[in-house]
Amino acid sequence: MTVPTFLEGALRRALDAPGLEIVAVKAVGGGCIHNAVHVATTGGAAFVKWNASSPPDLFLREADGLEALRAAGSEIVVPKVFLAAPPTVGAPGFIVMEYLPPAEGRGSTIDEALGRGLAAIHRSTADAFGFETDTYCGPTRQDNTRSTSWIEFYRDRRLRFLVDLVSAARGLSASERRSLDRLFDRLADLLPHAPRPSLIHGDLWSGNVMASSRGPALFDPACAYADREMEFGITTLFGGFSDGFFRAYDEAWPLPPGWRERLPFYKLYHLLNHHLIFGGHYGAEALGIARRYA
Numbered sequence: 001m002t003v004p005t006f007l008e009g010a011l012r013r014a015l016d017a018p019g020l021e022i023v024a025v026k027a028v029g030g031g032c033i034h035n036a037v038h039v040a041t042t043g044g045a046a047f048v049k050w051n052a053s054s055p056p057d058l059f060l061r062e063a064d065g066l067e068a069l070r071a072a073g074s075e076i077v078v079p080k081v082f083l084a085a086p087p088t089v090g091a092p093g094f095i096v097m098e099y100l101p102p103a104e105g106r107g108s109t110i111d112e113a114l115g116r117g118l119a120a121i122h123r124s125t126a127d128a129f130g131f132e133t134d135t136y137c138g139p140t141r142q143d144n145t146r147s148t149s150w151i152e153f154y155r156d157r158r159l160r161f162l163v164d165l166v167s168a169a170r171g172l173s174a175s176e177r178r179s180l181d182r183l184f185d186r187l188a189d190l191l192p193h194a195p196r197p198s199l200i201h202g203d204l205w206s207g208n209v210m211a212s213s214r215g216p217a218l219f220d221p222a223c224a225y226a227d228r229e230m231e232f233g234i235t236t237l238f239g240g241f242s243d244g245f246f247r248a249y250d251e252a253w254p255l256p257p258g259w260r261e262r263l264p265f266y267k268l269y270h271l272l273n274h275h276l277i278f279g280g281h282y283g284a285e286a287l288g289i290a291r292r293y294a
Contacts, residue, residue, distance in 0.1 A: 006091035007039070007048065014083035014096035017043035033138060038099055046082065050094035054139060059084040059095040061135045065202075065221030066097070068131075072124040072199055076117030077217035100212040111241070114209065114216035115248030118231070122253065124199040126225040129153040137203050137222035140165065140273050144224050150195055151188045154227070154269075159184060162272045166283070169276055176287055182294035183268075190265055190293060193256055197225035204231055206240025229259050233266025264289045 003025050012020045020043040028036040034049045049059070063084035070078040079097040087093045103110065130146035130153065143161050147153040163180055166172060172180075183190075201208070202222030210217040232255075235241050249255075268289050275282035 004035075004050070006050075006094070007037075010048070010083070010085070010091065010094055010096060011039060011041055011043070011046060015041070015043045015046065017041075045099040046096050047079065047099045048094060048096050050092045052087065052092035054093055055136065055141065056086040056093060058136050058139070059093050060086060061133055062095055062221065064131075064133055065135055065223035068124075068199060068223050069121060069201065069218060069221055072121045074117035074120035075113050075215060076121065077212050077214045079217065079219065100210065100214065100217050103211040103213050110211045110216050111244040112248040114241075115245040115250075116252045117216060118201075118204075119249050119252035122198040122200065122228040122231070126197045126199070129197045129225055129227075130157070131224045135202065135222050135224060137270075137273055138277055140276060142202075142222060142224065150197075150227055151191060154191070154230070155184050155187050158269050159187075159272070162269065162276065166272055166276050170279065170283070179287060179290040179294050183265075183290040186294060187265070191227075191262060193258070193262075195227035195229065195256075198228040200224060200226050200228060200231045202226070202231070202234075204235050205238050209240075227266075229255065229262060230266045230269070232259070233263055233268075234270045236263055237267050237270055264293065 003022060007025070008020070008022050011022070012018055020041050022039060022041050024040040026038045028038055028047070034051045034054070036047070036049045039046050039048055051058070063081045066078055066081055070080070077100060079100055082096045082098070084095040085093060128146040128148050129150055131144035134144050135142045140162070143157045145157060147157070163172070163177070167177065200223065201218055202224055203220060204218070208218060208220045210219065268286055271282045271286035271289070275286060
């Protein structure tokens, strides 16, 4: 592949190696938004992502999320960030992190370690729902203004915030908006439990999990302190997580009774976000949940 002109200078800064030279660049698949490469250099290997059209602080906020996941302490591998930078004249926004060699395969041991490790991350708590900064789920900004009320945070900072974006970008009819608003008004009844603020990855679909040679690894976080059940809205939306993963999580920290019945309300956020980003059938699925439970 053609090596972007900014890349060598970015790696020299990130790895603090003024004389570094690129030896090889290999595109890495799996994502659908950013450019991603594995780079071999005279100063070692690195993983680099960049995007010329992403929000200016997107990779800075990704670095914040990765650092929070690393600080939580678990057996899950979280790559070290060497440098994250906003776009400048002649260079896009980018992030440089350690390269994690893949494992031979993803077996039951990896899945069980992922379940246990995720439970350990969720045990990292805060005094309020939210995060130190806004974060991004894909290219969509997440309002992380803190709140001590989970219903208020999820309804206003996540669902209504996102519905406003969807309405502006793709349009919502008056009846569609009413269906969603009725669901939001019922949210306290639909989510009657009282969760504590737990650190979540926030975008934990199978494409953001890797079986590395050091164990399960996580990428591309959309972190916040939230109801930990929200994590499973995305893990169950597209599949890819084994029974062993859920069993290991439950053995480490059992989920409250009724969590599976509450999943549709946490899938709703990701369906709305996918509708915003991609369009297609996601909007109809989101409205189906709203009309069923409103």
